[in-house]
Amino acid sequence: MDSSFINIAIVVVYLLAMLAFGWWGKSRTKNNSDFLVAGRRLGPMLYTGTMAAVVPGGASTVGGVGLGYKFGISGMWLVVAIGSGVLLLPFVLNAAGGLDGIRARVDASFFQLDGIGVQTIITYFVVYTLGLLIGQDIWQRVFTAKTPKVARWGGATAGIYCVLYGVAGALIGLAARVALPNIDVKALGKDVVYAEVATHILPIGIGGLVMAAAVAAMMSTASGALIAAATVARADVVPFVASWFGKTINTDDTENPEHDVKANRYWVLGLGIVAVLISMGAQDVVVALTIAYDILVGGLLVAILGGLVWKRGTGIAAAWSMAVGSVLTLALLIAYATGIIPSEDGVYANDPIYWGLGASLLVYVVVSLLTPPTEPEVREAWDRRVAGAVTEELPLEVHAVASH
Structure with missing residues (x-):
């Protein structure tokens, strides 16, 4: 044979x-936990x-x-x-x-x-x-x-x-x-x-x-990533975007936990299909990982660490920091990969992540100083959440900045 x-x-x-x-395992899953x-x-x-x-x-x-x-x-x-x-x-x-x-x-x-x-x-x-x-x-x-x-x-x-x-x-x-x-x-x-x-x-x-x-x-890695992405999309991104239009979306169905799990499964399925389509176009797994992690770190690192260690940081500053860091990192990756910026390393070039981090940090500090400080009750709720002492839902400003 x-x-x-x-x-x-x-x-x-x-x-x-x-x-x-x-x-x-599906038969043993009764709630979101x-x-x-x-x-x-x-x-x-x-x-x-x-x-x-x-x-x-x-x-x-x-x-x-x-x-x-x-x-x-x-x-x-x-x-x-x-x-x-x-x-x-x-x-x-x-x-x-x-x-x-x-x-x-x-x-x-x-x-x-x-x-x-x-x-x-x-x-x-x-x-x-x-x-x-x-x-x-x-x-x-x-x-x-x-x-x-x-x-x-x-x-x-x-x-x-x-x-x-x-x-x-x-x-x-x-x-x-x-x-x-x-x-x-x-x-x-x-x-x-x-x-x-x-x-x-x-x-x-x-x-x-x-x-x-x-x-x-x-x-094993993909399953964890998909569940995490589905959690952020459903619990953070959708309510945050809905708030722009004056709508409030409650993603926790406490009366019917199994219905809540079903909704999360649909999000995992949808994002899984998107991931499969993206992976079909990726020719090198390390290239794909490099792009993903460059965007992750260039966009989120400063905002997350800033929210943890700098009390003067604001939610608006975190949002702008994430946007600028992500966009600049991605733009530079494209420029290096396509040869717009000549480099033998192409997408493996080290510069995009450092420029992205630098821009993200600068924007976070400047916008934080130019915008009103975070309201005391929001700051208190955030500090309690970081300390693991809060379970109630936080204001969208905090919840959207650091979902985990």
Whole structure:
């Protein structure tokens, strides 16, 4: 039987199993707490698993191996900054002749930790580490923990796991550089390296499991991101936009919790379709991740941190800061990607995020100083919310600025 057929069959069986588990989980979901944050009842082991699952995704698993193929060991830095896990290491290193065999057959730069570029490494930490700190999908997983102690222990464990996975992914890609030297990454892209390793190096069946694992990594991250996006869209964006037209929308159906869950599922479905359409046009998973995180950090970081640490900051300033930072970052990304601004790095250029952050900070400070201070009752409600002592609905000015 053809080995590729067996591998594909394993992936199909995995997907069918996931659909079955999803249907089973649907019957156990009774309210928004169950649907969005697992009822806030996860213990140390399950919490560690769910936190580790939401971080490693397509960029970590497939993209990380591709970076290792292109840059060597320094390709780990993107994945170290955002996380990933150990998967193919034993099989691929054997095929490449071990570390000594690899070292003898590649340039010395492939074993240099800064081979990808010091500035690029710094930018990875600015974009991805800070991006994770403010990401709605990550915070939503944090709230699944039963206690703060579980959250701290699980977060530390998942973080160590992610760092180790970053190193492993780079080593796998580096080994593939030796074992499969003829992959045309210029024509096909770096993302094909993972599939080539699973297809041509791993034993029949094991390759299918590895492909299914890549799908699992993508699905676990995508599910968290979609639920987070649906939460923000339904609970924050829609009421905020409606307020421009003098309308008030209450998104919490306390009388019928199951109806509330159903509405959230529709939002997840709609945004999922949009995400699929976008992903079909994306040729490189790391490019897609770079664009997304650049916009996230360039637009939201200053507003979120400003709301947490600067009492003089205002909601209007946060809104303008987010708008200016996001638009400028996106405009510069387009300019670099299309060659309007000449650069060998293209969309990977470091400048867009720094200009976006700088503009966002300047606008936040200036507009805050030019607008009236936040009303005392709004400030008090915000301080209580940050301290975890408030459950009532906040004014739209606060609620729209920091949904999590």
